[in-house]
Amino acid sequence: MNSITRPSLPPGGIANLSRRGLLGAAGIGTLLLGFGLPTAARAQKGPPMSRHATAVAAYLQIRPDGTIRLLSPFVEGGQGIATSSAQIIAEELDADPAQFVVECAPAGAEYQIMFGDQVRFTGGSFSTRASYTTFRKLGATARAMLVQAAAQRWGVPTAEVTTSPGRVLHAASSRSLGYGELAEAAAKLPVPADASLKDAAQFRVIGKPTPRLDVRAKSTGAAKYGIDSAAPGMLQAAIAHAPRLGQEPATLGNEAAVRAMPGVHSVHRLPGAVAVLADRWWRARQAVEALEIGWTGGTLPEDFSSASQLAGFKAAAGGAAQVAETRGDLEAGMRGAAKVVEAEYDAPYLAHAQLEPPSALAVFAADGTLDLTMPNQAPEMYREVAAKLAGLQPGQVRIHSPLLGGFFGRHFLYDTANVFPQAIALAKAVGRPVKVIWSREEEFRRDAYRPLSYTKLRAGLDAQGMPVALQAVAVGEGPLGRHMAGFLANPKVDDSVVEGLTEKPYGIAHHRVDYVHSKQPVNIGFWRSVAHSMNDFFYESFLDELAVTAGRDPFEYRMALLAGSPRHATLLKAAAELSGGWQRGPYDAADGTKRARGCAMASPFGSEVATIAEVSLKDGEVVVHHLWVAIDPGQIVNPAIVAAQVRSAAAIGLSSALLEEVVFEKGEPQALNFDAYPILPPARMPQISVRIVESGAPMGGVGEPGTPGVPPAVANAVAALTGQRIRSLPLAKARLGTT
């Protein structure tokens, strides 16, 4: 989602981009909403500040005991946003972050603080960048009100009043009051517009490894997730999804027998699914599995497979292309080249495989309004669709956004991949609260997958083997164009297909990225680091190929290409230093294994990353021993959270490089659980060393940037070790042997 990293966009409002009949059968009629964000005015410079920055009452509640409740615009899903948000506010408020209790705010305009106050979502590694200045202002404003309240109570000038964490002080009279004692009086004061921000040199909380606020609750089972939610009188629903997308239930063979099973309340046909309601979820699940369902129709063709999709992209590659980015004169550069190198790369569909299976709890109140509790990354977007489905106004729908048991991009509006339309339909049908839980299998059947992708690369090398021209042709369709087309900076180019091929730091005179739009019938979604997750693998592997062709060391080759980009050169050097000095290998390690290293750069989500991987082979399988990651997010709030996010992002990147692949055959995903869709297990976790470089550049994201450098660094290390170039992921497909 790099396309929306920079611009700050004028108000555009919500546009209903398309109405698909996919869920029409039971009258749900899902709506795909896009946010009309005109791209003309992208001018705003400097860190954005929301006009809601002084809406203290909407965000902060200081309780009599001094604890501070923050209603955060962002959803906590392990990325640490609750804690880092508390830190930023605490810095200016002059409070202890440990006093904060953070909850995700309900849907509401005052929490839409992104892109000119038009939207909010948790994703794109945006949260901290999007809220940093706003939260500082919020904290400073609240502090000013507390100071004012104390000055009034004591009858002293505000200039004589100071604060220490959580307390207001009057030194001259040795008086002090806790924030909790002043909160009520402060809340009655007019909100000042001019509260000033601290000088960064005075920071006491920002930049510190403040412990995360939720780790104890998450270590004792006390943390509550969407799947744990309940309501009085609730029924629970288990779902059988159509095996193939778009199929509808035609026949139910043994409905009467299933209705008679223990605890079963009722059986319902839904668009593309059948639901059983019971008093307990397990009973509902037993019953829905016992149902003999005949399916009909299907939007995903019966002969669809991942292989056929890849073949389709390959066939489309020669078709009409849009220029996504261009510099110099590609064809002239190619004509002047001493040598031309070409390669094709592809990457598979991936499942999010967040550990919490998705759920939704729908409760209609006596007055007809609706409470919805469900994992989501965008409360207002969900509310908009939920209201339409329920026949209500948005203001009549309350969205509750619990902790996420992992998300990685799973919980946006994804049409058939969303649970809440089912919960709303069922709750309406039975007049009782309904919680729907998708079993792991039903989740794997209806995830919005990381798109399968295919890219052709071509480079012209000069007599010294350095690239003078490089072209990438990306073929496919991305989640931004599919689900949030209003966000596209250029409607003709889906940035969620080309990012990672564009905006490279290398000094290659003639450089062009082309985009060939080619639709795919599978539902697709954002997956941690979006298109970077495959494109950085493609590009950085190809660059390694060029170095090998030129007979040059890949690290030195990159350093030469980064001569004009000191920020990137510094970072790559930092990664090399962290790893004890660059060496490609192969070399013999102390434990008798033969090892080699690969490196890769990536520029995701406003941050810069350099990654080095060390690998060996065991029984034809790659063993990754160590990952060294240097990240430059410009500036940071919490180094411990940044390092934890980089480790986490690197782990999922490694998981995708080694193991993950959703294979479709005959229109159906083949793997429906972790037995057939393995994710990185503890036994394959390498050591990971992280170095944070704060260059002072504008703040970038940290949740995703650690991911995309890992697959190419590992593949490049494998090439160094074996001479084998991996151009198709995952590595598990390849037969590897040392040369």
Place this chain on the structure above:
Amino acid sequence: MIEISVNGRTQSVDAEPDTPLLWVLRDWLGMTGTKYGCGIAQCGACSVLVDGQAMRSCQVPVESVAGQQILTIEAMADHPVGKKVVEAWVAAQAPQCGYCQSGQVIAATGMLLQTPKPTEDDIAGAMTNLCRCGTYLDIAAAVKRAAETA
């Protein structure tokens, strides 16, 4: 009615005898600290202690544990070994999304109950639960810390 002992309390539940212990805990007893992740013994999110052994409760029929002592994550903060594990988890800041961590804490506690001084191999053999957030290094640090204090 089946009687089971959970966290020292005897509970009667009207579940079918083959109902997985996981769902009895979550749905019949409302104890949601034990998590559902896969239902097929792959992820370990549902781990509980049965007579001191970590077991994946999605694969344990409730009738099979009648008469045994079941301990869940909710009891760990007050359990002599569990509490050290919890403190180590907090000190190491192990959880991210946290969804797997109930099972991770149980797995570590179960291991330390069986093997108070675990070797690297003991740890590798016992700590096999999946974590999609990739907190394995932080978990390893927490396990080491717990083993030193347990």
